Amino acid sequence: MKIVKPTFYKNFKCIAGACPDSCCQGWEVDADIESLEYYKTLDPSLEIKQRIDRVLSKDEFDNTIFTLAPKKRCPFLNDENLCDMHIAIGGEHTPYTCRTFPRFIYDFGGTREIGISFSCPVASDMMYDLPSFEFEEEMTDELPSLNDIDGMLYYTLVKARKEAYAKVKDKSKPISQRLSNLLDFAQDLQSQLDDYPDGNDESIDFFEVFENPELINPEWEIKVENREVKPISNVQANENIAMYFLYKYFLQAVYDRDVLSKAKMAVVGVLVNTYFGEDSWTIHLWSKETEHSQYNMDRYKKLLKTAKCLSVEELKKRLIK
Ligand code: SF4
Numbered sequence: 001m002k003i004v005k006p007t008f009y010k011n012f013k014c015i016a017g018a019c020p021d022s023c024c025q026g027w028e029v030d031a032d033i034e035s036l037e038y039y040k041t042l043d044p045s046l047e048i049k050q051r052i053d054r055v056l057s058k059d060e061f062d063n064t065i066f067t068l069a070p071k072k073r074c075p076f077l078n079d080e081n082l083c084d085m086h087i088a089i090g091g092e093h094t095p096y097t098c099r100t101f102p103r104f105i106y107d108f109g110g111t112r113e114i115g116i117s118f119s120c121p122v123a124s125d126m127m128y129d130l131p132s133f134e135f136e137e138e139m140t141d142e143l144p145s146l147n148d149i150d151g152m153l154y155y156t157l158v159k160a161r162k163e164a165y166a167k168v169k170d171k172s173k174p175i176s177q178r179l180s181n182l183l184d185f186a187q188d189l190q191s192q193l194d195d196y197p198d199g200n201d202e203s204i205d206f207f208e209v210f211e212n213p214e215l216i217n218p219e220w221e222i223k224v225e226n227r228e229v230k231p232i233s234n235v236q237a238n239e240n241i242a243m244y245f246l247y248k249y250f251l252q253a254v255y256d257r258d259v260l261s262k263a264k265m266a267v268v269g270v271l272v273n274t275y276f277g278e279d280s281w282t283i284h285l286w287s288k289e290t291e292h293s294q295y296n297m298d299r300y301k302k303l304l305k306t307a308k309c310l311s312v313e314e315l316k317k318r319l320i321k
């Protein structure tokens with residue numbers, strides 16, 4: 001299998017108890033089937049087994065979750081911000097989300113793409129300060145899993161993503177121009193893939209997009225309130241943010257034939273950095289608010305397609321301001 005990952009991936013290390021914003025606070029943790037099966041095998045007299053059984057419940061999407069403790073803390077997060085479940089039964093038996101966070105892993109037939117998410121502040125610092133967002137590949141002995149992706153579409157998207165990267169990295173132009181070119185390119189590709197309403201809903205204002213129904217960290221609300229509309233800085237961090245969203249989401253269009261929204265996500269990420277705070281903490285908050293809340297992400301995806309304020313035309317106006 002071919003493994004693709006950013007070159008900095010190997011340098012990521014969780015700082016656990018020293019983390020300024022634990023990933024074990026603010027959101028629900030899904031318990032995956034494999035972990036649930038393991039918990040059933042635990043000795044009922046074990047304190048950790050009793051604690052697990054006490055907190056298991058269902059969310060509105062019918063996922064099995066751990067009921068959060070006060071202040072939206074994971075019920076297994078102790079006073080030192082360490083995981084009691086990890087300590088009691090080993091990290092390999094914590095839920096899949098906990099074992100993998102902040103990593104994402106996407107398989108496309110014989111290719112696996114992996115990366116880390118801005119939702120972790122340590123990963124966010126790393127990516128924000130990169131001199132250049134680059135990738136490396138390696139081959140492993142692992143056999144590809146069965147898949148039903150459209151091969152032709154996949155290869156079209158792989159080729160298109162390379163072009164999208166080149167547009168974002170074209171340092172002969174200011175970043176605002178590069179992002180505008182990216183939108184034009186994605187719009188053209190979208191017209192060959194599927195219908196796309198691009199802004200038939202005028203009912204929502206640009207800044208309302210960022211008022212998520214599920215607020216994970218109240219700091220985010222303050223960031224949105226204290227926004228400052230200004231031109232986009234020509235800094236490397238903005239290129240890195242755009243590259244992150246393209247890498248993580250562009251190929252997902254193989255499942256929904258929606259490539260334009262993926263390009264818009266890159267543009268919106270840069271606008272978040274511009275309006276709400278030009279630092280790695282702000283983009284970390286945005287990532288945590290949207291990418292890790294099913295509610296917020298479903299709403300955001302819908303708005304990307306339908307909200308007039310997120311149409312190509314309106315985003316391009318913001319880019320040249
Ligand atoms: S947010 Fe990142 S650094 Fe913090 S505890 Fe989670 S994985 Fe570790």
